Amino acid sequence: MTRSLSRRDRRLLAVLAGGSMIAAYVNTLFTQTVAYAADEFSVSASGQGFAAAIVRWGIVLGFPFVLLADRRGRRKVIVALAWAAPVVSASGALAPNFPVLVATQTVGRPLGITLEVLIAVVCIEEMPRTARAFATGASAVAAGAGAGVAVGSLPIADAGEGAWRIIYVVGLVWCIVAVIITRHLPETRRFVEHAAAPESGRHIAR
Numbered sequence: 001m002t003r004s005l006s007r008r009d010r011r012l013l014a015v016l017a018g019g020s021m022i023a024a025y026v027n028t029l030f031t032q033t034v035a036y037a038a039d040e041f042s043v044s045a046s047g048q049g050f051a052a053a054i055v056r057w058g059i060v061l062g063f064p065f066v067l068l069a070d071r072r073g074r075r076k077v078i079v080a081l082a083w084a085a086p087v088v089s090a091s092g093a094l095a096p097n098f099p100v101l102v103a104t105q106t107v108g109r110p111l112g113i114t115l116e117v118l119i120a121v122v123c124i125e126e127m128p129r130t131a132r133a134f135a136t137g138a139s140a141v142a143a144g145a146g147a148g149v150a151v152g153s154l155p156i157a158d159a160g161e162g163a164w165r166i167i168y169v170v171g172l173v174w175c176i177v178a179v180i181i182t183r184h185l186p187e188t189r190r191f192v193e194h195a196a197a198p199e200s201g202r203h204i205a206r
Helices: 007-041 045-072 074-094 098-126 129-152 164-184 189-196 198-205
Strands: none
Touching (some): 007 074, 007 098, 007 129, 007 164, 045 098, 074 164, 098 129, 098 189
């Protein structure tokens, strides 16, 4: 299957896989650590459930970024999200109370979800027709690895009250991947072509 991928395609897929790992870690972070945080802040099970619902409803914050990607380009938005998602989520480590923690993740988690959506868009636009399923699968495997890092970090939270905050700080390691994405992610050829011929692009969109 990889024979149908050019050198550029393979490099792009590797960069996108890194982005999928960021997105999955951020998306998994709160659900895996909320019980530990709730213990520190003395929040009931019903309070945890309500918080989880609020964080999930935060997905509406992702829509403006999707629209911006159509207007300004996939690359610019993906790069911004690759930085913002781990940084905003990591800010939960500084939360003085449970509502502030929930607020940070209500913003951070949707950034991660939106990042994953735009990565899927780039896969569709850039990968050869005969390799799109492979590229999607590779992205999913990478996402599983990213989520695995979050789950694998849970023993840290058992070290003592407040140790769950360390797992949020660990998320800052994804900034290394954000640097790679910033340097090596190209704009999709399809977006470039449509930007160069806006009338044609609008006609196709209709």
